[in-house]
Amino acid sequence: MPRFATRFAPSPTGRLHKGHAFSALTAWSAAQAQGGRFVLRIEDIDPTRCRPEFDAGILEDLAWLGLDWETPVRRQSEHLADYAAAVAALDAGGLLYRCFRTRKEILDSIGDAPHGAAEAVRPGPHPSDEEARLLAEGRPFAWRLSLDRAREALGDATWRDLAFREEGEGPGGEHSLIRARPETAGDVVVARKDAGTAYHVAVTHDDRLQGISHVIRGQDLFEATHIQVLIQALMSWETPTYRHHALLAGPDGRRFAKRDQSVTLKELREGGLTAAALRAELGF
Known part of the structure; x- marks a missing residue:
């Protein structure tokens, strides 16, 4: 049986928000519980929307949350x-x-x-x-x-x-x-x-290449x-096991989304929120 492996695969089109933190922590915690692998993949094939500063921001935010991942990080544009x-x-x-x-x-x-x-x-x-x-x-x-x-x-x-x-x-x-x-x-x-x-094509190719056994992601990608x-x-190519989770929503009931300009992790951090407090709020 292949070793448990999952991934978090954001696109650098903006800074991460609480919804991203919840998804990343869900996948990372699953890998920790199984003694498996956690892969960070940067899905940056859209040249019109992806920016280097957001790529750097992803790494900064995840490190602040206390996550670690395999290196080197695969960037799809490469x-x-x-x-x-x-x-x-x-x-x-x-x-x-x-x-x-x-x-x-x-x-x-x-x-x-x-x-x-x-x-x-x-x-x-x-x-x-x-x-x-x-x-x-x-x-x-x-x-x-x-x-x-x-x-x-x-x-x-x-x-x-x-x-x-x-x-x-x-x-x-x-x-x-x-x-x-x-x-x-x-x-x-x-x-x-x-x-x-x-x-x-890019996501299925990389899941196979990187030996992803479990795709853990939000329900917005279920279809x-x-x-x-x-x-x-x-x-x-072998089909991995999928594990879709509910989407995190704010007090107004709307799910966190970049297009709605949800408060970013960077803004929360600069406002004094600690990583430990956020993890506890999200149930980790």
């Missing part, structure tokens, strides 16, 4: 060739198609799709003559994973058997062995126009598990 190779393998299997549509065009198409949003996230390949013209014009494109081709490649029996073990709880109370439903995600982007890869299980099956 390993884009690894993800490009995974995308190339999916493409070689005939599983991808080029999508030249902008995000606005995809959103605008929702109202025109006969079955609503579910159709809009499965736009399908462009006609061959249109694709050739767009390529000749040098138009940027993203690679999308075709669910139809993926199902054909795996076969109906394997598709029906796609599943993952949930040791925590999904937002709807999902627990134990859960059948994966990748169709709920649509034809996801596996390589963005600006980065050469996208979240689902992402369905498409990640599909990618793992297509790449013949």
Whole structure:
């Protein structure tokens, strides 16, 4: 049986807040309890939002909390060739198609799709003559994973058997062995126009590479598990055990989030809060 290993994998798009602290402590404490490994991974493939000062801030905040982790820290921006190779393998299997549509065009198409949003996230390949013209014009494109081709490649029996073990709880109370439903995600982007890869490929690649046995993360990422299980099956990568936890909320009942400008750990620290006090508040 592989050694217990889990990870905390933030994106350096802002300073950490209490919700991040709760998630990091949950994963770190699980590794401590199992005598296992705790990995810190910096998921910085978005060149437009990730900044070096936030990367440094993550390390500062986690060290203040009293966490330790394996070194060196893997920064995804330094390993884009690894993800490009995974995308190339999916493409070689005939599983991808080029999508030249902008995000606005995809959103605008929702109202025109006969079955609503579910159709809009499965736009399908462009006609061959249109694709050739767009390529000749040098138009940027993203690679999308075709669910139809993926199902054909795996076969109906394997598709029906796609599943993952949930040791925590999904937002709807999902627990134990859960059948994966990748169709709920649509034809996801596996390589963005600006980065050469996208979240689902990078995260599944690194979980395998780093020997992650247990993915411990917030319930906001529960739905992402369905498409990640599909990618793992297509790449013949082992599916780890998942343990999703409830999201930490503030006194107003709203969950902590960077986009809502939640109070950061840095601000709490500068206001006199000690790490011990915060850990006790969060139940650790």
